[in-house]
Amino acid sequence: MTTTTHRRDRSPSLNAERWPSIARVPSGPKVRVASPVAAALFRNAASRLPIRVEMPGGEVIGGGADDPNAPVMVINRPADFASRVGDSGLIGFGEAYMAGDWDAPDLAAALGVFASRMATLIPEWLQRLRGLYIPKQPRAEKNTTKNTRSNISRHYDLSNEMFELFLDESMTYSSALFGTLTPAPSWDDFADAQHSKIDRLLDRAGVTAGSRVLEIGTGWGELAIRAASRGATVRTVTLSTEQLELACKRIDAAGYSDQVRVDLLDYRLVDGEYDAIVSVEMIEAVGHQYWGEYFSTIDSLLAPGGKVAIQAITMPHERMVATRNTYTWVHKYIFPGGFLPSIRAIEDVTEKQTTLRVRERLSMGDHYAHTLRLWDERFAARVEEAAMLGFDDIFARMWHFYLCYSEAGFRSGYIDVQQITLDRRSAT
Template identity: 35%
Template sequence: MTNKNFVTFREADVELFIHNPIKFCIRMLMDPKLGLGESFMAGEWDARPLPKDLLTLLIRARNESAKASKGKRGFKMTAVLLGKHTQLVRGVAWFFNYLQHKIRENTLLGSQKNIREHYDLGNDMFELFLDRSMTYSCGVFEDVSNVALENEKLLYEAQMRKYDRIIELLQIKPTDHVLEIGCGWGGLSLRAVKKFGCKWTGLTLSREQLAYAQDLVEKENLSDKITLKYCDYRLESNIYDKVVAVEMIEAVGHEYLPLFFQTINDRLKRNGIACIQGITCPDSYYDKYRRSNDFIKKHIFPGGHMPSLSAIAESLPASLEEVSCESIGPSYAVTLDFWDRAWLEREHEIRKLGYSKRFHRKWQFYFELCSALFEYRHIDDVQMSFKRF
């Protein structure tokens, strides 16, 4: 269906409503990777049942197209259709967006700014879509094919299951002193210390998270066991029995991966154990990914970067050895679906906190894009353990 200002497409039970065809097409011609999300933010299109359904369709089509054309040579039809002038404009747009990402590198000062832009948006906002443990990372579900999203208790249970698996990988003992790089709102530290009575030091670059977590530790009367501080991991100098980082590696950056793992190595006692949970990019297109900008890097996580498993392996110092690696990616799709459901249901409350409609749509696109990518195994989330020798 089409008229002067509105276009509708239907494919595989997904309906696309383009409210502003001209602006939508211009954005897509300039930079499809950024244009689709930015157009949604601006309210120029919608999809039913959800944007995620359209995104899943597009990801599947792209993957199938890539498989079909693998190994084939010849000219690209898109180059002919777009013409040289449009290609030039697109190239300039790509270069500008790439530079925008490069200037957000995770230096000591850059990391503080990048973390502040996302994690200091307000604890009140995060409370509206996270579970009661305020855990902002992938949970672990027992059966991802059978999860009732209306039962929010299941998300909390999945987060506790994730924490328990990390604690098991770390082999925590009551006598241990654990370093957590990127302690979030304190959920993992509380879980581990309550179970084992170990000592815990958590680092964060978010003032909002630090204030919330410190208040929680005091309320639980665990200040003698848990120390939380505003500190970059590169500036920590103490030695620990165990080191853990849950979805913090995405804030490190490709250039700093060797330093990150060297720091973990240096902070560990001999025979100490480290555990990393992180989002990973497939090796097959890692090189292209790390040299480009995209919606998540530009609008959600400034300085964000997903390492590949090979990039991690190449960054390990000789005395730090990988022990195990397990994928939990499918559980992230479900985790994101829980967050997205709460985000949509509580839009009125979020708007009352002062966040705009554009901001709300931006985060909806973030949740649903990432859910589609995990569901289709386009990206992954892994739990890895290491031992220092």
């Protein structure tokens, strides 16, 4: 394999007004000190990983340098790469990809190498100092009732048309539940797998004809439609104006507008009593400071004998504790204010602050990896259509990085996704 096999000019055209952090390579005293340290740390980490890192001029480094099957990472501009990483750590790592400072022919595979060893990549002594050099979460991104709508809008109000480019016909933006993972699921399996995920949640929540259902986090309305098709009445709440508009159209087209009420409302302001409460991958947007409020609200709204079914992306408890005050690339560019809980955190919060108890869990991490793979393949095939909608090549690289970063996390086991059933039954 030659060092020019994968190297190509992938420098995106820069819109300095829209992407100021990408258009400007960091400089100044901090960067002059941190840049060589970052370069040395990267080389040291790569030497311990099964990855092949191709540098300009033909140099190849990494623990997989002599392995033709190792995932490949191509550094196009080493100085800029080191400056960005030195300035803001893993945020800079992602920004360097957005700027074209590095590439990978199989991005998910390359990121998977790092994700599988995330806890040990940075020396422990340096991890303890992360608060001194990693940016802090902006106050405007904390999930107060004042800020939450803005946080949600920055992701979910990007454009319904953009999401339609890569989601399946069900317009479901969460992990599918495939019937089998061998052979690898294809696009033809996708809509049925999304319905299987939704139906399992509705089954666990006990949704049948006559059930009063609350959904926290509407998405584009598919779960509400399927709950209504069982004869339930549904109230679903969202903070995304774009999602609300399309969800109402889809619910009306399906013939369930008399059974489904869609509100633009913070979950903390919901009233009423419900036999079943369902929430799909919404707890990640709550923020760890508000998990107690989230579950206490659900507890106060659940009717006697009712059940709760949530789908939640989770992470190991020790990593959650270590990173809960860390501001990341995902926060800055994808999900402001978000944070992943651990199963232990969910159990602790519900046991201490509510009458709810976790009764059943289903781990689906491998299913999410395939879900993200299919989304990424679909988006890549329609990237020119995204450009026609106004999403430039920097956005395309950002979105590709986000989908592959997430896929790598699930494939490595660094993160998981679980369907969790809760109720108030007495412990036996």
